[in-house]
Amino acid sequence: MAETWVRMVTAQTPTNIAVIKYWGKRDETLILPVNDSISVTLDPAHLCTTTTVAVSPSFVQDRMWLNGKEISLSGGRYQNCLREIRARACDVEDKERGINISKKDWEKLHVHIASYNNFPTAAGLASSAAGFACLVFALAKLMNAKEDNSKLSAIARQGSGSACRSLFGGFVKWNMGKFEDGSDSLAVEVVDEKHWDDLVIIIAVVSSRQKETSSTTGMRETVETSLLLQHRAKEIVPKRIIQMEEAIKNRDFASFAHLTCADSNQFHAVCLDTCPPIFYMNDTSHRIISCAEKWNRSEGTPQVAYTFDAGPNAVLIARNRQAAARLLQKLLFYFPPNSDTDLNSYVLGDKSILKDAGIEDLKDVEAFPPPSEIKDAPRYKGDVSYFICTRPGRGPVLLSDESQALLSPETGLPK
Amino acid sequence: MAETWVRMVTAQTPTNIAVIKYWGKRDETLILPVNDSISVTLDPAHLCTTTTVAVSPSFVQDRMWLNGKEISLSGGRYQNCLREIRARACDVEDKERGINISKKDWEKLHVHIASYNNFPTAAGLASSAAGFACLVFALAKLMNAKEDNSKLSAIARQGSGSACRSLFGGFVKWNMGKFEDGSDSLAVEVVDEKHWDDLVIIIAVVSSRQKETSSTTGMRETVETSLLLQHRAKEIVPKRIIQMEEAIKNRDFASFAHLTCADSNQFHAVCLDTCPPIFYMNDTSHRIISCAEKWNRSEGTPQVAYTFDAGPNAVLIARNRQAAARLLQKLLFYFPPNSDTDLNSYVLGDKSILKDAGIEDLKDVEAFPPPSEIKDAPRYKGDVSYFICTRPGRGPVLLSDESQALLSPETGLPK
Numbered sequence: 001m002a003e004t005w006v007r008m009v010t011a012q013t014p015t016n017i018a019v020i021k022y023w024g025k026r027d028e029t030l031i032l033p034v035n036d037s038i039s040v041t042l043d044p045a046h047l048c049t050t051t052t053v054a055v056s057p058s059f060v061q062d063r064m065w066l067n068g069k070e071i072s073l074s075g076g077r078y079q080n081c082l083r084e085i086r087a088r089a090c091d092v093e094d095k096e097r098g099i100n101i102s103k104k105d106w107e108k109l110h111v112h113i114a115s116y117n118n119f120p121t122a123a124g125l126a127s128s129a130a131g132f133a134c135l136v137f138a139l140a141k142l143m144n145a146k147e148d149n150s151k152l153s154a155i156a157r158q159g160s161g162s163a164c165r166s167l168f169g170g171f172v173k174w175n176m177g178k179f180e181d182g183s184d185s186l187a188v189e190v191v192d193e194k195h196w197d198d199l200v201i202i203i204a205v206v207s208s209r210q211k212e213t214s215s216t217t218g219m220r221e222t223v224e225t226s227l228l229l230q231h232r233a234k235e236i237v238p239k240r241i242i243q244m245e246e247a248i249k250n251r252d253f254a255s256f257a258h259l260t261c262a263d264s265n266q267f268h269a270v271c272l273d274t275c276p277p278i279f280y281m282n283d284t285s286h287r288i289i290s291c292a293e294k295w296n297r298s299e300g301t302p303q304v305a306y307t308f309d310a311g312p313n314a315v316l317i318a319r320n321r322q323a324a325a326r327l328l329q330k331l332l333f334y335f336p337p338n339s340d341t342d343l344n345s346y347v348l349g350d351k352s353i354l355k356d357a358g359i360e361d362l363k364d365v366e367a368f369p370p371p372s373e374i375k376d377a378p379r380y381k382g383d384v385s386y387f388i389c390t391r392p393g394r395g396p397v398l399l400s401d402e403s404q405a406l407l408s409p410e411t412g413l414p415k
Numbered sequence: 416m417a418e419t420w421v422r423m424v425t426a427q428t429p430t431n432i433a434v435i436k437y438w439g440k441r442d443e444t445l446i447l448p449v450n451d452s453i454s455v456t457l458d459p460a461h462l463c464t465t466t467t468v469a470v471s472p473s474f475v476q477d478r479m480w481l482n483g484k485e486i487s488l489s490g491g492r493y494q495n496c497l498r499e500i501r502a503r504a505c506d507v508e509d510k511e512r513g514i515n516i517s518k519k520d521w522e523k524l525h526v527h528i529a530s531y532n533n534f535p536t537a538a539g540l541a542s543s544a545a546g547f548a549c550l551v552f553a554l555a556k557l558m559n560a561k562e563d564n565s566k567l568s569a570i571a572r573q574g575s576g577s578a579c580r581s582l583f584g585g586f587v588k589w590n591m592g593k594f595e596d597g598s599d600s601l602a603v604e605v606v607d608e609k610h611w612d613d614l615v616i617i618i619a620v621v622s623s624r625q626k627e628t629s630s631t632t633g634m635r636e637t638v639e640t641s642l643l644l645q646h647r648a649k650e651i652v653p654k655r656i657i658q659m660e661e662a663i664k665n666r667d668f669a670s671f672a673h674l675t676c677a678d679s680n681q682f683h684a685v686c687l688d689t690c691p692p693i694f695y696m697n698d699t700s701h702r703i704i705s706c707a708e709k710w711n712r713s714e715g716t717p718q719v720a721y722t723f724d725a726g727p728n729a730v731l732i733a734r735n736r737q738a739a740a741r742l743l744q745k746l747l748f749y750f751p752p753n754s755d756t757d758l759n760s761y762v763l764g765d766k767s768i769l770k771d772a773g774i775e776d777l778k779d780v781e782a783f784p785p786p787s788e789i790k791d792a793p794r795y796k797g798d799v800s801y802f803i804c805t806r807p808g809r810g811p812v813l814l815s816d817e818s819q820a821l822l823s824p825e826t827g828l829p830k
Contacts, residue, residue: 227647227650227651227681228643228646228647228651228681228684231643231646231650232642232643235642235646236642236643258690261690261691261692262688262690265687265688265689265690265692266642266643266687266688268687269643269684269685269687269688270684272680272681272683272684272687273677273680273681273684274680275673275676275677275680276676276704276708276712277676277680277704277708279701279704282698282701283697283698286694286697289691289692289694293691293692297691
């Protein structure tokens with residue numbers, strides 16, 4: 001084979017947010033969880049990772065660039081994913097370009113990886129989930145691995161636990177599995193993204209001065225010290241998983257919202273029961289919960305569910321567009337931006353929700369009467385950095401348009 | 416008997432703070448808890464209730480004044496305490512003044528009650544615990560009830576659960592009891608206040624804009640909705656009670672601190688596991704915890720324990736005066752007062768700790784280097800309203816000095 005070719009694959013993978021939470025590993029190396037979890041996949045139009053993987057006989061080592069900056073691949077999590085995919089690589093033949101890679105060649109060939117998040121990495125929006133899912137998915141395609149997405153999810157899981165749930169769209173369940181080797185700890189689709197397509201998701205990215213405990217460290221400390229975690233994992237979550245699947249299949253928003261909120265709160269409760277205690281939510285998170293709870297109560301039936309991961313950001317799931325528009329009105333009223341921020345950079349993602357809410361300008365928000373369910377509530381200017389409006393979305397896809405590749409087809413280096 | 420006499424008794428009763436928490440009732444009317452709890456009694460010199468109860472044939476109804484303002488006695492909790500003490504009243508004879516009250520007279524005689532807290536009632540410092548304990552103790556003495564303090568505690572419990580623990584000094588255990596009538600749900604002394612007299616307690620009264628869920632409502636909602644509470648009450652607390660009694664008896668500060676912090680955090684965890692979730696701690700509370708945890712870790716052995724009740728105030732228990740002085744330095748560094756506040760009104764109670772800490776003026780605090788265990792930590796000016804320095808203290812006492820009575824010996828009305 002010629003020594004100059006570069007073969008590339010570009011994929012796009014969504015992020016996901018758990019509605020029944022994953023917290024606690026029973027095996028730290030294989031990343032095997034103490035309970036099943038269920039997530040909703042977020043629309044990649046607003047939150048996703050794009051990854052280009054390339055192979056060339058001219059590459060002298062595996063290399064990776066994240067958001068344009070080269071990072072080390074020496075970490076065990078990257079190495080696990082690379083090793084597992086290489087072990088499943090198959091023959092690749094590209095007659096047109098005269099490329100022939102045999103199964104055993106993959107052991108010697110090096111890869112270049114470039115990955116880009118279309119949202120701030122540091123914002124605590126599960127970038128590692130989308131990232132490892134995309135890495136594994138793209139490498140599998142590059143190396144012609146024949147495994148289906150569930151099988152690939154068990155590999156992505158070894159990069160970052162929640163990454164396994166980003167291999168599907170819609171609602172996804174991560175079965176904790178029973179086997180010691182982790183081969184049955186993988187993700188399956190509950191329903192695809194078309195099943196419940198009136199849901200609207202609004203993410204409040206909350207300003208925080210606090211440095212948070214990493215989820216890896218946090219989980220370990222919870223497993224080691226919380227006296228409530230095992231009870232949650234063994235007695236509570238298994239029942240909730242069944243109820244949640246039922247609620248999703250029936251598009252039963254009341255049950256879905258109840259379970260989602262209760263499970264988010266219980267996850268944060270076991271964090272608090274950890275020694276030393278872990279606080280991911282702050283006063284702003286609490287105020288967003290209070291806003292959602294009061295509105296739901298005043299309506300008599302839930303309009304919005306909330307869930308928080310290992311950080312202060314709120315993920316709010318509205319029952320439909322109308323509820324989302326009303327929710328956005330309330331959120332903008334309570335959490336107006338700092339005066340130097342305009343609406344366009346304060347509400348990101350699907351801006352059509354703003355239109356539904358009758359908001360063309362921040363002045364429109366000022367004109368609303370205060371939401372009736374909370375009288376005399378103060379307003380918290382600047383406590384939210386920005387909002388992202390999105391919805392449930394699809395799973396990983398290959399991008400065939402070469403202009404979207406992050407590596408140069410000539411050099412295999414970042415464009 | 417003459418129709419003009421007024422017979423009075425004045426008592427002083429401490430407040431208490433639980434180190435193994437009471438949260439959840441199995442009987443709402445009798446106020447029977449779902450688990451045992453243990454508390455430390457706070458020195459009445461800094462936090463106490465003084466109550467004068469008076470009886471006179473001239474009184475036409477039961478009346479009560481709290482901090483100088485008349486309040487209604489019609490609530491079930493006051494009525495329960497009054498009824499239970501009246502049922503135990505005995506003959507009273509005062510030969511000198513020619514007063515003779517027979518057991519059965521008490522049913523017809525009315526009482527006046529005046530109560531005063533030497534600390535702000537609204538600050539969330541368990542004023543109802545000291546209040547009901549003092550009411551029951553003073554009425555029992557007035558009516559010559561022969562019950563010991565444990566028996567009286569079972570009556571005070573019907574006014575406010577945690578009040579039963581204010582009938583003793585030192586460390587006190589509230590046995591949840593087994594009987595349906597609640598007669599064995601009462602407080603007993605674990606050790607008196609002299610047993611472990613090097614402990615120093617610093618209370619941080621935290622500024623809050625939030626209106627809190629009352630503990631009665633909060634407990635009810637936790638019992639009804641938390642899936643973790645029963646596990647805590649049945650499986651975790653019984654073991655902790657044994658360990659805590661042991662730690663207190665052995666003056667084992669490391670075990671004491673570990674159990675106190677873990678149980679406070681677990682109480683707040685079950686509040687968070689409630690639907691809708693209850694948040695009593697705020698960002699300032701979290702920062703105080705973080706300050707204590709980091710210091711303890713940096714020292715290798717615990718210097719301070721923290722515990723929080725149904726509100727954001729921190730109760731910090733330092734292992735000795737030296738640790739308390741260092742703690743106060745740290746607290747004043749992180750949480751300086753607003754610029755219009757002077758040291759004398761910012762640190763209340765036992766001001767000798769200030770002297771030990773080498774602080775005569777707020778300028779002295781500015782001169783400290785930032786505590787080494789938290790580098791570059793921001794300072795949170797105005798987030799704490801004030802501190803109270805105190806220590807474990809004695810149980811209820813009678814005040815024989817009539818000048819301390821809150822009612823006039825002539826009229827039986829507030830002085």
